Amino acid sequence: MFRENIHGMELSAEFFLRLRQFGPPVLNECPSLGIVSFDAGNMFPEFPPADENAAASDGQAVAKWLFIARPDGVPKLFKSSLDKDYGNLASRIAAFKAAFSEASSAVNFIVVIRFPPSFATSVVPFVLTNVLTHEQLTLKRINNGRRFLLIRCPIARDESKWTKWEEEAIDWEIIDQRNRINIEIHNEDDIDIGEWILDEIPDPSVLQQ
Numbered sequence: 001m002f003r004e005n006i007h008g009m010e011l012s013a014e015f016f017l018r019l020r021q022f023g024p025p026v027l028n029e030c031p032s033l034g035i036v037s038f039d040a041g042n043m044f045p046e047f048p049p050a051d052e053n054a055a056a057s058d059g060q061a062v063a064k065w066l067f068i069a070r071p072d073g074v075p076k077l078f079k080s081s082l083d084k085d086y087g088n089l090a091s092r093i094a095a096f097k098a099a100f101s102e103a104s105s106a107v108n109f110i111v112v113i114r115f116p117p118s119f120a121t122s123v124v125p126f127v128l129t130n131v132l133t134h135e136q137l138t139l140k141r142i143n144n145g146r147r148f149l150l151i152r153c154p155i156a157r158d159e160s161k162w163t164k165w166e167e168e169a170i171d172w173e174i175i176d177q178r179n180r181i182n183i184e185i186h187n188e189d190d191i192d193i194g195e196w197i198l199d200e201i202p203d204p205s206v207l208q209q
Contacts, residue, residue, distance in 0.1 A: 008035035013043045017058055027065035034070055035172065036062065037079040044080060044113070047095040066109050075108035075153065077169050082115055089119050097128060097137065100152065106133040110169045111150035112142075120146040129155060142170060 009030075011019075016038070019026050027033060046059030049067050056064070066078055082089065115123060125148075128137045138151045149170070153162055 003030045004032060006030040007032050008037070009033065010037045010039050013038055013058065016043070020058065020061065027061060028068065033065070034074065035077045035079075036065065037077075037172070038081070042080070042082050044082060044089075044092055045078070045096070045111075046092070047099050049099075066111075067107050069107045073108070075110045075151075075165055077110050077112070077172065079112040079169075079172065080114070082113065082119075089115065093123075093139070096150065097126075100128060100130060100135075100137040103130055103133050103135075106135050106154070107152065108154070109152050110165060112147060112169050112172075113150060114147045117146060120148075123148065 009027075016026070027036065043062060044059055045063035045066055046057055047063060048060070049063035050056035050060035062078065066076055070076060114120075123139070123141070125140045126138070129135070130137070134155050135152060136155050138149070138153075140149050140151075141147075142149060147170075149166060151162075151166065
């Protein structure tokens with residue numbers, strides 16, 4: 001009952017790893033989950049997406065969740081911040097582009113990602129189209145800074161809706177959500193589980209309709 005009402009999660013990459021050791025299908029067991037944010041550590045979707053089983057990497061599990069469309073048509077939101085130690089970022093972006101080009105079914109999402117300074121300066125924004133799914137994949141810089149929006153949406157999209165969703169995605173912070181529960185599980189490493197958002201009470205500031 002509890003997991004069915006979780007609308008958003010904020011996690012650390014380290015705790016997500018530990019959480020999946022207890023039960024690999026963490027994200028997709030929450031049917032209302034539309035927002036996942038990582039406040040600490042590195043996390044970025046990895047390809048190919050894989051079911052949330054023990055063999056899948058954390059990044060593959062995130063990609064699997066991200067690529068399952070919400071039934072209401074609202075784009076899922078993934079937010080993360082990467083540091084200079086996080087692998088080959090150029091190849092990870094290339095994998096995202098390849099997955100989009102090869103896609104045969106549509107899915108909407110918004111990714112807000114902050115790149116390390118050494119990589120952010122070399123990022124080239126792009127717009128790709130997929131004629132089979134009638135979609136576009138766009139990477140654009142936010143306010144000339146280190147943060148970027150990676151958006152997968154219909155080519156013929158409702159601009160007013162998508163502009164609103166993009167603005168909400170950029171501004172979204174769990175601390176601003178009224179209907180949230182902070183759950184902490186302490187062990188010898190003093191790691192907390194993060195924060196869960198419940199959508200039992202409608203909250204207009206949350207990215208949903």
